[in-house]
Amino acid sequence: MNEPLSPELLRKMHAYWRAANFLSVGQIYLRDNPLLKEPLLLEHVKPRLLGHWGTTPGLNFIYVHLNRIIKQFDLDMIYVAGPGHGGPGVVANTYLEGTYSEFYPAISQDEDGLKKLFTQFSFPGGISSHVAAETPGSINEGGELGYSLMHAYGAAFDNPDLLVACVVGDGEAETGALATSWHSNKFLNPARDGAVLPILHLNGYKIASPTILARIGHEELEALFRGYGYKPYFVEGDDPQTLHQLMAGTLDQVVGEIRQIQSDARANGFTSRPAWPMIVLRTPKGWTGPKEVDGKKTEGSWRSHQVPLANLAGDPSHLAVLETWMRSYRPKELFDETGRLVTELRELAPKGARRMGANPHANGGLLLRELELPDFRDYAVDVPAPGTVVGQATRIAGTFLRDVMKLNMAGHNFRVFGPDETESNRLSALFEVTDRAFAGELIEDDTQIAPDGRVMEVLSEHLCQGWLEGYLLTGRHGFFSCYEAFIHIVDSMFNQHAKWLKVSRKVAWRRPIASLTYLLTSHVWQQDHNGFSHQDPGFIDHVANKKADIIRVYLPADANTLLSVTDHCLRSRNYINVIVAGKAPELQWLDIDAAAAHCAVGASIWEWATSDGEPDVVMACAGDVPTLETLAAVDLLRQHVPDLKIRVINVVDLMALQSPNQHPHGLSDGAFDEMFTRDKPVIFAYHGYPTLIHRLTYRRTNHQNFHVHGYKEEGTTTTPFDMAVLNEIDRFHLAMDAVDRASRLGSRAEQFGQEIRDKLADHARYIRQHGEDMPEIQNWKWSA
Structure with missing residues (x-):
């Protein structure tokens, strides 16, 4: 068997993984005695045990291996953790690499810092159990499952040097949004985009039942992902020493293939969609945790999904099992007397901005460049008197967006997203300067579609929203047009992004990002021909429930007010803007100066x-x-x-x-x-x-x-x-x-x-x- 890791490097990486697992367990359980320098007592344990262990050791395993290839290949990489409640693992790893303490100096690299790190997790006044805006290196809110892979692809678009490692949980993989996300590879252009490395982490179980993909045989699973257009590599087992070598060799192979795909496309131009590599990692749920609790299988079972030992106060034997479990990681070998990770292990982490927790792409406001915007007044409808001339508001706005696109083409800084409705929504002027993006097979009769197009159309509102979120969160600008009745499909995704923005405003190191702007057209009053199913203006009600410092809702009455509002929204930061405007020919009311003045006051x-x-x-x-x-x-x-x-x-x-x-x-x-x-x-x-x-x-x-x-x-x-x-x-x-x-x-x-x-x-x-x-x-x- 090929063994890419030397015995010494294997020893160190395994120790680093043990350290990440130790910190993860400590976050779930402890509020004192963080290095177990004294026997574990009930008073050292939190009164309420909250968190999720089952997926965490796999996330930690992946993180330490990604650290190695970042250093070996000098990669610009971010880590998207799809398993929603893998928070302790990502926090643990960003702490070990040093970024967590840089962002939060009170969580210092010593025993006192470890105590605070443990206590704050799922604790009043502390941090949530899932990856969130407070977590360094994150762009994917872990509170709701299904959006990791589309966020990863959104981040990779127009980021040619970025590699996004996306861990997809097997529970998450059952969601409709994630199932559709696999098709994002049909829109990735290796000549100008970055790359996504999906890592499907199969640990077998959801909260209380098996996951679908974990119960599919090897051949069927491989055929599924080959059918999606990927080249799957399998890393499977439960012996850490064997899996370390297999994972390292697989990552070396995968990174080499990604670089070859990109270099070929950049030297010779895009010719056909490549089969991008992906990894299927199969490990036990709750790996390295207790084998059994109360005589019932725990490691490799759904019982390890959350807190495997939850009755510490009522059953003293559980406290003993917890202590044995935590000491199995041998913390004395991992941390020095002050509580800091030992030097030889600290050296395994990348340096500076190459650390995944410190990568500026995961704090996109650091990279945000202003859009170049034309003067919206130049696109105005001439209104000599109110209500005497007819115009189409979104068609006029489309000419403005066309020139926004044109002015920002060289900077690869702006894309328009929508579910196969750009033409229907009268934004067709965009196609005068760009095409729809598509990296799949094209035939002679196809029009306005090309691998380097910048209009992202796919008949999935989920994908449009997720791609746009990933694009915005990594420092770019975008615009989302959709039929009003069907924007409800992303109600929950809107919720999550609004919550992310609300929290990130309070995180001092998070920099403002471009606002997410919806244009809802083909609206309720213009869906007389399509009927009742297309008639629903309720998204506004949903939006209005969110915090006032996040949401904005605009109802322009004509083309000139729409121009003014669109210009304002594209300039804004850290908001969710909802614009509702018709696409049909309508009477125009205000000249451009009156429209701008009206929009400035709002009413x-x-x-x-x-x-x-x-x-x-x-x-x-x-x-x-x-x-x-x-x-x-x-x-x-x-x-x-x-x-x-x-x-x-x-x-x-x-x-x-x-x-x-x-x-x-x-x-x-x-x-x-x-x-x-x-x-x-x-x-x-x-x-x-x-x-x-x-x-x-x-x-x-x-x-x-x-x-x-x-x-x-x-x-x-x-x-x-x-x-x-x-x-x-x-x-x-x-x-x-x-x-x-x-x-x-x-x-x-x-x-x-x-x-x-x-x-x-x-x-x-x-x-x-x-x-x-x-x-x-x-x-x-x-x-x-």
């Missing part, structure tokens, strides 16, 4: 649509279709109830509705009262579910007079205007509500209401006869 009175003097009723709107219907309702009211005084307010920044002590974009109470009045009825036409507006404004003086029209979960395949009618955000319902709320109109309100009901009946008959909206609806323009 304003549109004086050109507002009556002189104190209003009888306020007509407010947020969203493109609600804005159109509100202004059409105002036009109706002026024709039929000319003495009714109306104020029109448009909201482009939804968070302006909140109080300033709830969101930094919130209007002051005085400004809000001045705008919405303190006692007049407010008829609010809103893009999404009405309850959100009530949530955002409930602390405001005039909240009891807010009457919100929005999506009421009424939808079908129908006409565009009928969608508004079904949900009562159309001009007729809005106008009727305004008249009903203006109490001084008396009998005039009843007469007007009958006229409106007649109009609605006319509408219902017309669309069922002609299959389209009435001409007066289709051709309406603002004339006041």
Whole structure:
């Protein structure tokens, strides 16, 4: 058998692994006596034992071997830990290499530092049990499984010298998001991207049952990954000495193949998709832990998944087993009298930024370069008067994004992501300067697709989100467009990224990264043809639950406001921006200067649509279709109830509705009262579910007079205007509500209401006869 490790190096690496395992167990159990210099007592143990041991020894085994190849090949490498609760292992290894103490000086390289390291783990005021934003070297939140491999590929795009080692847990491998992630190799271009080394870690079990891939035979498993397009190498067994040699030889082979793939592509150009190597590592769950506990198998069993010895207070024999387990790592050989790792083992770790915990790619804000942005005003729609010209907001925004792409092509600093909808969402101008990325087989009839394309399209919102997150977290910029109804697919991924940003803001050494910006189009009011399944504006509600210092929600009413908002979002840092804008031809309301001023304040009175003097009723709107219907309702009211005084307010920044002590974009109470009045009825036409507006404004003086029209979960395949009618955000319902709320109109309100009901009946008959909206609806323009 080939033995790439000398006996001396093998001895040292095995000792380093023992040290990582010792620190991992110590974090789960101990709060005192960290080096076991005295007999282990119950008072040395934490009262609540929380953490996960089962996957950790495998993660530690991989880490020490990656340290070796980083030094041997001078690799620029980061470590993505997919097994969610492998936190003790990654923390242990970053502590051993010295980076943890550099970021957290109180966790020093001595016995006192070890005590603090152990105590803080899964302890009030300490750190979580999983890899998180506080963990040096991490870009993958371990709280939820499934996203490690897509984050790894996102990090590798446009990072030609980076090698991302991604450990995929076999429990994690059962998630849909991870299963799809294997196809990311069809988008990696070795001529200009970095590389990902997937390491599938099979230890056999989830929390309480076997994992699927661990129960697949060798031939079937190999065929599966060859089918995915990889070249799998197997490292299997439970004897550490044998596995150290096998793992070392495999990594030498794998790194050589990756370098050969890249050098060929960079010398000769991309010719065909290579079979990238990957490793399948099969080791026992809870490796090196207790073989049995209470007569039941533990190592190699699901029983080692979390805390193998959990009843220390109730069963003294468990304390003895724990002490025997921890002393089996022989800590006296690993740490000197001060509690520091012995010199010969410290020398095994890479130096400086080559340490995986200190790699700047895992703290992407350190590498972030400003986007070059054109002046968004240069793309403006000419609006000589409100509501008289028609434009397509996302098509106009697409020309702006095209030139953002063009200006940043040389810097390989910007990509656009979306699930096969770039053309559908009217962002096709991008294809004037780049193609869709694809490293798979291309045929003659394929258009706008190439290995070096910078538009990332795949019919998986999970992959789009995960790639983008990995791209942003390693210091680049991106933009995500999607159909509004189906962005819900990544609800949970949004959650995790929002939590990461919230925590990272409090981590002093984490540098701000570019914001994650969604453009949600093909929205609820423009999905009349696709029907009920495509009609859902609820992502905004989901977003609004998150912390105010993280989220921003914009509802531009036309192309010029969309331009202003997009420019602002691309310049922002450490936010999640949600923009909802239509792609259909629509009336345009504001010239570019008015649009920029409006977006700067977030909400304003549109004086050109507002009556002189104190209003009888306020007509407010947020969203493109609600804005159109509100202004059409105002036009109706002026024709039929000319003495009714109306104020029109448009909201482009939804968070302006909140109080300033709830969101930094919130209007002051005085400004809000001045705008919405303190006692007049407010008829609010809103893009999404009405309850959100009530949530955002409930602390405001005039909240009891807010009457919100929005999506009421009424939808079908129908006409565009009928969608508004079904949900009562159309001009007729809005106008009727305004008249009903203006109490001084008396009998005039009843007469007007009958006229409106007649109009609605006319509408219902017309669309069922002609299959389209009435001409007066289709051709309406603002004339006041």
